[in-house]
Amino acid sequence: MVDDTPRQAKPGAPAQGPETGTFTVKRGLAEMLKGGVIMDVVTPEHARIAEDAGAVAVMALERVPADIRKQGGVARMSDPEMIEGIKDAVTIPVMAKVRIGHFAEAQILEALGVDYIDESEVLTPADEVHHIDKWLFAVPFVCGANDLGEALRRISEGAAMIRSKGEAGTGNIVEAVRHLRSIRGDMAKITGADSAELFEWAKHLRAPLGLVQEVGRTGCLPVPLFCAGGVATPADAALVMQLGAESVFVGSGIFKSEEPSTMAKAIVEATTNFGDPDILLKVSTGLGHAMPGLEIEDLQTKLAERGW
């Protein structure tokens, strides 16, 4: 269990009356989103299509990553009015993104009452050294990670959900696969390490020793591990679920495809039935064109390199 003493009046003692904003309820929502698809949406109409297709949550943002990549410029938190419109349009949880280190944007989104904040490399970082101290907030945070060390650093700052960064807006799954394999691979190695080796692992990963020891003991991350970045087809979703992701974020992959509603439903069904090739075949058939993809080596900006 992550040490959440900063938010508890009596460390270790169970809450007596109703208590909100605890790490347990933050991580609890992430647990409830497992096995589901979280879809990027830029309008209330998109949000309705996502909910109709079976999304477990929507991510409200101004431009999907593929457009941020194309249009350039500084990408910031979305207009609260636009997020409010999306909140009104759906009954499922609404998430929104803030720039890395931009705690004032996070304060605004908390005041707005979003259900989760993504401190995201898809937006232009606001701080080149510090991520947000997420323990100061009652709203839960999800953060991206390329490897286990980065995941554990974000958890030590209070993130209640980790997602792979992948390479957003490319429709290319290769980076998400690299990140998931790296995180899961190092977790497996740590689980087999002896207690002396864990000190070296903590140094090697630049991660808090306590969290490294917890991974060693449990074999799991202390919070759910989701996949993001480059998911464009039902097969992509099934691939990352089989590699150990517990849910899937789809950014540009739905609304940059030829038939967004059909694609969205198919990715939802593939995420549920990720181990059943017969169902995967059925839902992968007749979807129209997926979003256009990009080669990673041709990219001018690699979003996954943002954050540390």
Added chain:
Amino acid sequence: MKAGVLALQGAYGLHLDALDRLRIPGKEVRKAGDLDDIELLIIPGGESTTISMLLDRSGLFEAIDERISAGMPVFGTCAGAILLCSRVRDGRPDQRSFGAIDITVRRNGYGGQLQSFEADLDIDGVKGPPYHGIFIRAPVVEQVAPGVEVLASVRGDPVVCRQGPVMITTFHPELTDDDRLHQLFLRQTDDPGRSLATA
């Protein structure tokens, strides 16, 4: 005895962990055929609209409905409670539920995630220290028909209800290692003529 856990979306893995700790063989249920060799079913927390849609698309809705009508014991937590109740408020118009327990629930009745909370509960039939309930965007039980037992309440709202072989909680026992609610459900299935005193 084999227990099925509806595994379309949500915290089904945590319910399987609880069954493991209680040494009850558990099984993921994703399609109608998976119901054949199970004696009881758990519907986990998750997103009720998503689970409802996936039940529809997989043909599982009718198959489960038939088993519930035939008396299969079912335990629903949070989204599971929404799927088992008779009437849903603030749901989607196309959202379906089994009508297995005669209560009315309001989805996200406490509000959004910032209103999610934990609280200690005294539950009829659960002995020992208070049960620590974790409520995530929880539904509120607004009406309870005669014949439904209310086993625990928070601020006047029922949070554990039971009617015959069907039990619901609006919080998430699967988020803790305290298996007393799973035990309560399982005991009730052992003994259809159960009384609270023996639970």
